Amino acid sequence: MAARKGLDMVDNGSDCRLQSLAALGGGHGLFQTLRAARYLDLPDITAVVTVADDGGSSGRIRRELGQIPPGDLRMAIAALSADSPDGRLWEEVLQHRFGGHGALAGHAVGNLLIAGLTDVLGSRVAALDRVAELARCRGRVVPVVDQPLDIEADVSGLDDDPRIMRPVRGQVSVASTPGRVRRVRLIPDSPRACPDAVDAIMRADMVTLGPGSWFTSVIPHVLVDDVVQAIARSQALKVVVLNLMSEPGETAGFSAERHIHMLAQHAPALRVDRIVVDSNAIPSTSERTHLARAAAGVGASVCMHDVAEMDASGALTGRHDPVKLARALAAECAR
Structure with a gap:
């Protein structure tokens, strides 16, 4: 079993009121944010997770059982699992995928466990709570909505005429399109x-949005009117954690500024307090000026912090470092 780095807690400062965090997102970006929350040793953490995945094990479960796709939910539970022998074992079990070529090939154990408990308990949220108990999670994981969602995008560049827009439907198709995503919507x-998601936002001291796949993990949250309204009513510090770089496919060639413009375009009523940006990602003064205006x-x-993860050789991994991100969130809370 791969050992997890010990969770040495990050001091969140005597001036920081941060006790409760609602983290919105999905996939690997949300995983890193939740690990950052673990480093802050917060007593109240809730992951509010996107439910539009239609590929792999998650896609098979939603098609065959009609359930919300469990993959991003499973990853969030794994991120919050206890830093103990039992917690690390459950993290590995939840993330384990069956090999071979049979009916179970490619399925993650955690996906099947969530699906089975949903059938038995009759509640998706109750199923997630029970799996979180098994993994001794420090926090809860809830879906942003309690039904499967589809993402449909308007994409240009799929025809000889770049002005022509074509609809592309499905998270996997949108994330991997060779065209340029202009707008997305939910179906x-x-x-x-989900009422539990709204409750988490309303009681939070801090609400985070991102990092993650911008059109398929981040923006879908702000296309849910109840979520935008809850963010507006919440007294929390609202923080957008910007991606370290653009992604091949859906945000290829996007600047940091354009990421923010896309967020504003899809949710005109959204207002946030801080945008956390890696201090090494925007070297030019003019880029920083445009970013501040957006x-x-x-x-x-805009709040510049060193939040990029490096491997043992000093090379950038393309992910946020949870310890650095924890320090950045604590600093923003304290100032």
Whole structure:
């Protein structure tokens, strides 16, 4: 079993009121944010997770059982699992995928466990709570909505005429399109937020959005009206954690500024307080000026922090470092 680095807690400062965090996102970006929350040793952590995945094990479960795709939910539980022998064992078990070529090939154990408990208990949220108990999680994991969602995008560049827009449907297709994503929408178009997700946002001291796949893990949250309204009513410090770089496919060639413009375009009513950006990712003064102007458009200030993860050789991994991110979030809370 691969050993997990010990969770030496990050001091969140005597001036920081941070006790409760609601982290919105999905996939590997949310995983790193939740690990950062673990380093802060917060007593109240809730992951609010996107539910639009239609590929792999998650896609098979949603098609065959009609359930919300469990993959991002499983990853969030793994991120919050206890830093103990039992917790590390459960993390590895939940993330383990069956090999071979049979019916179980490619399925993650955690996905099947969540699906089975949902059938037995009759509640998706109750199933997630029970799996979190098994993994001794420090926090809860809830879906942003209690039904499977589809993502449909307007994409240009799929025809000889770059002005022509084509609809592309499905998270996997949108994330991997060779065209340029211009806009995304949810199907159904007016989903109700999971009440537990709204409650978590309302009681949080800090709400984070991102990092993650911008059009398929981050923006879907702000297309749920109840979520945007809860963020507006919440007294929490609202923090967008910007991606370290653009991603091949859905955000290829995007600047940091354009990431923010896309967020504002999809959720005009959204207002946030801080946008956390890696201090090494925006070297030019002009880029920083444009970024600050875009941030002001959503009511935020730009906060530069060293948050990039490096491997043992000193090379960038492309992921956020949870310890560095924890320190950045604590610093923003304290100032």
